[in-house]
Amino acid sequence: MNPEQELGRRLRAGIKKNEPMSLHTSWQVGGPADYYLLPADEAELQEIVRFSNRTGLPLFIFGNGTNLLVRDGGIRGLVVQIGAPFSYVHREGNLLCAGAGTSMTFLARAAAKTGLQGLSFAAGIPGSLGGALVMNAGAFGSYIGGLVAEIGLVRFDGEAVRLGREEIVFGYRQSNLAEKGIIVEALLELEEGDPDLLKSEVEKYLAERRRRHPSLPSAGSVFRNPPGRPAGCLIEEAGGKGLSVGPARVSEQHANFIVNPGGASARDIEELIEAVRQLVKEKFAVELQTEVRIVGEKR
Numbered sequence: 065m066n067p068e069q070e071l072g073r074r075l076r077a078g079i080k081k082n083e084p085m086s087l088h089t090s091w092q093v094g095g096p097a098d099y100y101l102l103p104a105d106e107a108e109l110q111e112i113v114r115f116s117n118r119t120g121l122p123l124f125i126f127g128n129g130t131n132l133l134v135r136d137g138g139i140r141g142l143v144v145q146i147g148a149p150f151s152y153v154h155r156e157g158n159l160l161c162a163g164a165g166t167s168m169t170f171l172a173r174a175a176a177k178t179g180l181q182g183l184s185f186a187a188g189i190p191g192s193l194g195g196a197l198v199m200n201a202g203a204f205g206s207y208i209g210g211l212v213a214e215i216g217l218v219r220f221d222g223e224a225v226r227l228g229r230e231e232i233v234f235g236y237r238q239s240n241l242a243e244k245g246i247i248v249e250a251l252l253e254l255e256e257g258d259p260d261l262l263k264s265e266v267e268k269y270l271a272e273r274r275r276r277h278p279s280l281p282s283a284g285s286v287f288r289n290p291p292g293r294p295a296g297c298l299i300e301e302a303g304g305k306g307l308s309v310g311p312a313r314v315s316e317q318h319a320n321f322i323v324n325p326g327g328a329s330a331r332d333i334e335e336l337i338e339a340v341r342q343l344v345k346e347k348f349a350v351e352l353q354t355e356v357r358i359v360g361e362k363r
């Protein structure tokens with residue numbers, strides 16, 4: 065079955081063939097998605113999932129592409145972005161109901177504005193709420209998983225379901241959500257707070273990030289922190305700062321960031337990841353694990 069004829073006509077945003085993933089990842093690298101789709105609502109998403117089941121075309125879901133290394137050969141099948149159409153926030157008592165496409169910074173600002181406390185840490189995390197939930201994103205000692213009351217998702221059989229807190233397992237930069245389906249919405253439980261204080265807390269965290277993080281394209285921390293010492297310290301002490309493969313290089317400002325000043329390929333970045341891993345292993349006998357997700361085919 066032809067996705068362009070079958071799905072293209074029914075989806076409001078249509079379907080794009082051979083869409084470069086470099087347009088959708090914060091590293092600005094990545095080869096073509098066979099078919100790129102931006103569903104306008106849950107019903108369209110269900111239609112895509114059912115189409116994938118009928119045809120056997122693989123399905124890949126992403127949010128803002130800020131934790132992804134897409135290889136230069138791209139991604140086969142249907143590549144679905146949970147983006148702007150799923151961006152909304154409203155308050156229900158002490159709960160904040162937000163769409164999975166909502167940006168974390170927008171969410172932190174919205175919580176502060178309405179006087180709900182607990183989300184300021186998320187200001188400046190450049191991902192979507194859906195991606196943050198899958199990764200259990202966190203900063204400054206807080207994690208998104210700790211706030212979850214309920215999640216709305218579309219299962220891989222196309223059914224829309226709600227998951228209670230007790231069905232979800234959150235760990236360090238991981239959760240069991242991606243195996244359960246595609247996240248479309250979350251209910252977050254927060255506490256009453258003072259809007260003015262919260263707004264200044266949000267600005268404080270944003271300023272702290274501007275100070276600490278490189279501004280060149282990156283995917284944030286490349287490696288998970290192993291028990292004991294942060295990955296960035298191990299890389300710095302092993303002499304990894306400034307190491308490069310092609311234009312890709314380990315940031316001088318933050319050793320757990322690999323930056324793309326322009327012109328790097330996914331292959332450059334992946335080779336640099338391996339070089340850093342090797343360096344730290346030789347120096348400290350510690351095997352670093354990636355926090356970024358590496359997907360797609362090599363060219």
Ligand SMILES: Cc1cc2nc3c(=O)[nH]c(=O)nc-3n(C[C@H](O)[C@H](O)[C@H](O)COP(=O)(O)OP(=O)(O)OC[C@H]3O[C@@H](n4cnc5c(N)ncnc54)[C@H](O)[C@@H]3O)c2cc1C
Nearest residue numbers: 127128129130131191192194195196198201202247283284
């Ligand atoms: C400058 C910078 C700073 C960063 N700082 C932090 C930080 O402080 N803390 C932190 O935790 N992370 C940080 N990150 C990493 C990243 O922003 C987070 O992991 C973020 O939560 C990922 O969200 P995303 O929408 O970009 O996800 P993506 O990169 O698009 O996807 C991540 C994973 O989630 C899956 N996924 C995405 N959306 C959905 C969905 N709706 N349903 C099911 N699966 C989905 C994807 O398949 C993929 O496996 C930083 C990144 C950058 C570039």
